[in-house]
Amino acid sequence: MSSKSRDNEDNCEGQSALKEELNKKIxxxxxxxxxxxxxxxxxxxxxxQTNSNIFFLADRSQTLSASKKELDNMKKDLQDM
Structure with missing residues (x-):
């Protein structure tokens, strides 16, 4: 097996793993x-709070809209792969 085809296989496996991880997060x-x-x-x-064990009271509707935007961005990233 040539070095080029081995690199291509590794790249495909890496991208497949990234897609699986992104699907899980979605x-x-x-x-x-x-x-x-x-x-x-x-x-x-x-x-x-990011990188902390502290929680803050948040607005439900703002949190919902932020979560929806994040979901849409994840879906878009998956389609771009």
Whole structure:
């Protein structure tokens, strides 16, 4: 097997692994969006501070719209692969 074809196989396997990881993240994000969509208006939502174990009270509708945007971006990235 030539070096070029081996590199091509490695690249395909790497891209396949990236697609699988992105699909997994998309499924997780869909669950987040569904959970936020089904919350009662009076429920409180907390978001985690990046790289921390601290949570802050957040607006439910803003959190939902941010989660939807993130999901759309993930789907777009998957299509671009």
């Amino acid at each position: 499924k997780e994000q869909k669950v987040v969006v569904d959970e936020l969509s089904n919350l009662k208006k009076t429920r409180k939502v907390y978001i985690q």
